[in-house]
Structures are given as C-alpha cells and as structure tokens.
Amino acid sequence: MSMKASTRQVDGVTIVDLSGRITLGEGSVVLRDTVKDLLGKGQKKILLNLGDVSYIDSSGIGELVSAFTSVRNQGGDLKLLNLTKKVHDLLQITKLYTVFDVKDDEAVAIAAFGK
C-alpha cells in the first residue's frame, strides 16, 4: 500500500495528513518531498498527522528524524499528531518519543506552535 500526503493550513500551521505506510521506497520519498516542498515555500510550522499511518520501518523513522532536523535547521518547528499504538511504541523503543513533540489533539497542537 502506498502513502498519501495532503496538506491544509490552520492558523499559520501547515498540517500534513499522511496515510498508509512510511517505509523504504515510495512512502519515505513522499514524506521527504512534501517537507522539502513546504520548506521551499517558507512554511516552517509543520504538523504531521500520523493518525492514518499504519506502519513505519527504520527508513520511515529516519525520514521523520530527517524532516524534524531539516525544519529545525531552518528555524521552524515540526510536531507529530495522532500516533497509532504501533507508531507510538516504535518511537518509544527508539527513544525518539521524547525528541519529537507529540500531540493527540489538533487544536492543542496548533496552539503549541505559538505565534
């Protein structure tokens, strides 16, 4: 199953709704290209909604980390929203859960970006 990404704007924050699998190959590339495209347009407040992401492998984890550092390096912020149990557990065991700012409520997440 391939991955899909669609973006929407709420209060200056770009929400990327992802669905499918973020794995080696197409899934990782879609995420990489989406974040690169947003940064290119100067959109640096990015909220990745992973509610419909069923699976992530080591390549997908690497892509999330890479997206996070790219956004931070450009003075922006990237947060994660709505982790499934599988993805939550994976970020826990890789000790990345505390690296990312993870939220489970969209309004709270948007407010957390600040002005």
Add this chain to the structure above:
Amino acid sequence: MTAPQRVSYRMESTLESVNKAEEMADQIASQAGMDEDTRGGISMAVREAMINAILHGNAYDPAKRVNLTFEQNGEELIVIVADQGEGFVPDEVPDPLAPENLLKQSGRGIFLMRAFMDEVRFRKLNPGTEITLIKRLQSSELDRQEAST
C-alpha cells in the same frame, strides 16, 4: 509437537522482495499461532533484515540474490537472511540509542531486529552476511498449534 518445517526462497535484490518477505513472515508467524503484536514484530524484524541484505549488502545489484529461509521446529520460528554483499561488522554499528546518534537518519535496523526477536545472530559468508532471527514460541502459541493440527 509439530514436525519441523523449512522453506527457502531465492529472492531478487529489489524493494519488492523486502515487501514479499515481510508478508511471508506475517503468514508464517500466524500459522505458528502467534498473536498480532508478536507477528508485527517478527515481520518488522524480517523486513529490516531484508533491507539490510538488499540495500546495504547487495546494494540492489541485479546479479546478486538474497536467500530467505523460514524454519519452524515446534519450539522456535527461525528466519535466515543471507546476502552476497561486501559484509559488515555488526559490533561496529553505532548504538542508535546513544544521545549523539538519536537524530541520525539511519542505523536502527539491527536494533529493531534485536528489539523484536529473542535472538539475532550474524555470520560472515564468503561473500556476504547471514542474519539468523529466532523467536521462541510461547506455551499458549504451542497450544494453539496443537489444537489446529
């Protein structure tokens, strides 16, 4: 106790093989009576071993193959992944949980294999690397197997 079962495949060095191996692992773990969480862990470990073999080992070389073997002896599920690449020293792979490595893009595959399996062994081939993944069956899974045979 069920009779030992062993099945081997010779896989091309493609992304498609990674996905196929993951699906096969899930099916075989399901037949072994494992629950959904355990199955997910095993198929992820197999996926990571295949990525290691195809991406890092064979480097997508169409002339090189990956041998994938599933073995079930009634007590353990054993998966063996062997590539024909340059080989590597597992102990030299940096710890992905070390603070200085947390934000690295790669280097988590072996860690994930170890996280989801009971035992992970590496053996140097000539050429290549063989990874053996072992998951021991729990008593409840053995009961389910007995009931279905």
